Amino acid sequence: MPATPRVCACGKKAADVKPNIFLPREAEIVRVEKTTELERVFTLRLADGGRMEFAPGQIVEAGLFGYGEIPLGLASSPTRKNTFDLVVRSVGRVSSALNRLEAGQSLQLRGPLGRGFPLEELRGHDLLVVAGGIGLCPTRSLIQYVLDRRQEFKRFTLFYGARDPKQQLFTSELADWRKSKDVEYHETVDKGAAGWTGNVGVITALFSKTRIDPGAKIVICGPPIMFKFVVRELDKLGVPHRNVYLDLERRMKCGVGKCGHCQINDKYVCVDGPVFALSEIEHLEEAL
Ligand SMILES: Cc1cc2nc3c(=O)[nH]c(=O)nc-3n(C[C@H](O)[C@H](O)[C@H](O)COP(=O)(O)OP(=O)(O)OC[C@H]3O[C@@H](n4cnc5c(N)ncnc54)[C@H](O)[C@@H]3O)c2cc1C
Ligand code: FES
Known part of the structure; x- marks a missing residue:
């Protein structure tokens, strides 16, 4: 019928x-x-x-x-x-x-x-994810995605920075990533604690632990101050700004482009973002 x-x-x-x-x-x-x-x-x-x-x-x-x-x-x-x-x-x-x-x-x-990470543009490339603090939450979605479809991406590197060892999120997953051959995982804390034997210092210090190819795609999510310093390191490596993606956080209300709370110049973070290529927003006042 x-x-x-x-x-x-x-x-x-x-x-x-x-x-x-x-x-x-x-x-x-x-x-x-x-x-x-x-x-x-x-x-x-x-x-x-x-x-x-x-x-x-x-x-x-x-x-x-x-x-x-x-x-x-x-x-x-x-x-x-x-x-x-x-x-x-x-x-x-x-x-x-x-x-x-x-x-x-x-x-x-x-x-x-909103608009998430540009998977089509990331596929087939080296990928570096830089996650600071609670910025690990949205990037965890991408990290799990890449690990589940590992053959679709080339070299996969992850930098994670937390304030101190007690602030680290998803600790059992971090333990897996430390051992994993599928991701080159580097972590640091701003302030150490008893029993912590890992890196102590800001997240940008992790750039000295490995080599990032200038052709790599970069995803950054964390506190606004972190963006500026990570981009400075990427500039030293010669990574083009069109290959750098930022996950921005702004005060939001409606989430659907109606109220204007999340507006940066002509962009609404809730519908045009929250993920933007650096080349798309670096000229906008207050974007970073
Ligand atoms: C794209 C995006 C993704 C986010 N993802 C997460 C997430 O995964 N987990 C999570 O815990 N939080 C996330 N946040 C932040 C979260 O939305 C705020 O913490 C929340 O709106 C605070 O509301 P409240 O009523 O609890 O606090 P309020 O009583 O409204 O405010 C308390 C404090 O939080 C600050 N605050 C309020 N709204 C925001 C905001 N939108 N962004 C940043 N600071 C804010 C205020 O300035 C104040 O200092 C995200 C925000 C955005 C825009
Ligand atoms: S949150 Fe209302 S326009 Fe973006």
């Missing part, structure tokens, strides 16, 4: 009706892990049984009724099926309320939103 086309009340076929960008979907918390004093890793699945289709680097607006919603980077790879991860750092009203939720409870999600 031919399927009856689904038709909206307004008379349009279902395929012609755009999803409502303001309508949240409920997500159930499968697992919560306290990864540091301030951060929790939430493993989630959509309550309607659907899949969260997203690209590494995209974000969601995560909401809790009575509190509001905040932008969060998707922190796991779409290649890892059925569930997805978000990491929340408690800094204020909404993030602290989210971090009080437990497994079995739900939250509301809008998205995925």
Whole structure:
């Protein structure tokens, strides 16, 4: 029997009706892990049984009724099926309320939103990911993606910097990366602690530990001050700015290009980004 086309009340076929960008979907918390004093890793699945289709680097607006919603980077790879991860750092009203939720409870999600990492441009090249602090969350989505499709990328190097050993996120994954032959992993902390035998110093010091080819593609995510110093190192190596991608964080509200909160000149970080090529934004005042 031919399927009856689904038709909206307004008379349009279902395929012609755009999803409502303001309508949240409920997500159930499968697992919560306290990864540091301030951060929790939430493993989630959509309550309607659907899949969260997203690209590494995209974000969601995560909401809790009575509190509001905040932008969060998707922190796991779409290649890892059925569930997805978000990491929340408690800094204020909404993030602290989210971090009080437990497994079995739900939250509301809008998205995925924005433009993620340009996978097509990264494929087939050497790749260096530079992640500082909570910047490891969105880049973890890319890191897992590259590890799951390792043959599609050439040399893969990862620099991770945290404030001190206690602030390191995803510690069991870090242990895997230290041993892995699929990624050349270098890490540092700004301040050491008892038992820490690794590097101490800023993330740019890691450039002296290895050789980065000037033809490599570079992805950077971290505190704004880090961008400037990492780009300075890349300039010394002769990496063209069109090969450098930055994951920018700005205050966001709507997440869909309507409110102007995230605007930098003619760019809206929520829809034009959050990932930008350095060559695209370096001329914009306040971008970096
Ligand atoms: C593209 C993007 C991706 C992000 N990904 C993550 C993530 O994966 N995990 C995570 O924990 N946080 C992430 N953030 C930051 C997160 O959205 C803010 O921490 C959150 O909005 C704070 O809201 P609040 O109500 O808890 O705090 P508020 O009470 O609103 O503010 C508390 C403090 O947080 C600062 N703050 C508020 N909003 C932002 C913002 N949008 N960016 C930076 N600082 C802010 C304020 O200046 C203030 O110092 C991301 C932000 C953006 C724009
Ligand atoms: S957050 Fe509203 S326009 Fe970007």
